[in-house]
Amino acid sequence: MGSETESARRLLTGWGRTAPSAAEVIRPxxxxxxxxxxxxxxxxxxxxxGLGRSYGDVAQNGGGTVLDMTGLDAIHAFDPDQGTITVAAGCSLAALLDRVVAAGWFLPVTPGTRFVTVGGAIACDVHGKNHHRDGSFGEHVTALTLLTASGDMLDLTPEGTPDEFWATVGGLGLTGIVISATIQLLRVDSSAIRVDTERTADLAETFAKLRASDDTYRYSVAWLDCAAAGRLGRGIAIQGDHATRDEVDSVPPVPGLKPRISSPRWLSLAPILRSPAISILNEVHFRRARTAAGQIEAIEPFFYPLDAVGDWNRMYGRGGFLQYQFVVPLDREDVVHTALELLHRERIRSTLAVLKRFGPGSRAPLSFPMLGWTLALDIALPAPRAARVLAAIDEHVAESGGRVYLAKDSRLRQELVDVMNPRLPEWNTVRRRLDPDGVFQQDLARRLGLTGASP
Ligand SMILES: Cc1cc2nc3c(=O)[nH]c(=O)nc-3n(C[C@H](O)[C@H](O)[C@H](O)COP(=O)(O)OP(=O)(O)OC[C@H]3O[C@@H](n4cnc5c(N)ncnc54)[C@H](O)[C@@H]3O)c2cc1C
Known part of the structure; x- marks a missing residue:
């Protein structure tokens, strides 16, 4: 794309490539x-x-206008002493990392791809493998500028304008357009990660492992095998922290151990695989994983294994896929268990399943993370029984006091949105103040009646 403002009518989808809708797309x-x-x-x-990495329809607006922010991607200021950076909202995390890592800084929170914009990361208040320790992205934003529906530019801060700031963090783009933001970065001694890997025998042991050792590590997740009958939820706990320079120098590569990656190696093939093959490859991946301590890894394979495969979402074919992610309170591990059982019983094989323990949620009323367990599952479509099974899991999640991640949603039932998001009225009060005429609209908000408008 050139530097001129461009405009065209285009069919858009989220990363899961479901539910396309046509909009006038303007790239200022x-x-x-x-x-x-x-x-x-x-x-x-x-x-x-932003970069359209949300899986569902949150960045679409069928019949309306979509403002592609990627043309406004400047890095305005970087202070290498204090570790603060001010960027235009269309700046990608990849570009930001390119600028700061060599100076000894890292993102305070990063999702599983670096190809998201800062605006998208704020609007979905994204989380990473360190949520239990460092919270979500918005908690590290010290200031942002919001363009409101009336054309005003508001300078928002967490302390000075808490209502507007926190309604925008996790506000799915419905309070206005984030123009720029200042982020407090994390000081790191090296660009490598020190990783410990351990196999677990079943779901109970996976929970126990994460519960016992999570706090020792900055980063912690578990890959789950959802296909092994009788041992559902056995997995591989992957935990680590930024390595010191001494550690990088002193830890030689472990003989016989290839660099481990956070996701199964066969993941790039997952989209074209069906149930039996997924089961076999899960088995192979689980058996090959070894307990390893103190392995040194680069940033990319640890945080962004899928980024190595460009446009991997297209490999799912025309049906696309969905990513289903929910969180339930810490004492409701049973819901995770039930979800895996239901999926397994109906032979719905997830190509990737990741379990993580969240820390307390942020102050943002619509932010997804809350203290609890979160499970994320990729499911190839079409999957005939998936709609019914996921709807049943939704009910368990809602009953437990948990919620589904809207940034990834494409199928939630509208009635559950209020139950899952008890602070929705509080958020809507601030949103209406910022956008009284409802200028900001999107497919997801219409589908779920998020802003009170009929779907
Ligand atoms: C491989 C992969 C791994 C992922 N891992 C994680 C993860 O670990 N944790 C996690 O939380 N998420 C994860 N995600 C989801 C992703 O991080 C979020 O959906 C993120 O918001 C996408 O950013 P984007 O720039 O692509 O925004 P888009 O998907 O284009 O838009 C997302 C939302 O942001 C809004 N928005 C975008 N720019 C602006 C702006 N300037 N002002 C106001 N609103 C704006 C849009 O309106 C929309 O509501 C992952 C996605 C992928 C594909």
């Missing part, structure tokens, strides 16, 4: 062009879009 090259595009106030509204 300047803030002035962005303000001008917003001032047109099209009847079906406007929504910002």
């Amino acid at each position: 090259a300047t803030t002035e062009a962005l303000v001008s595009a917003l001032s047109r106030r099209p009847a079906r509204g406007v929504i910002a879009r």
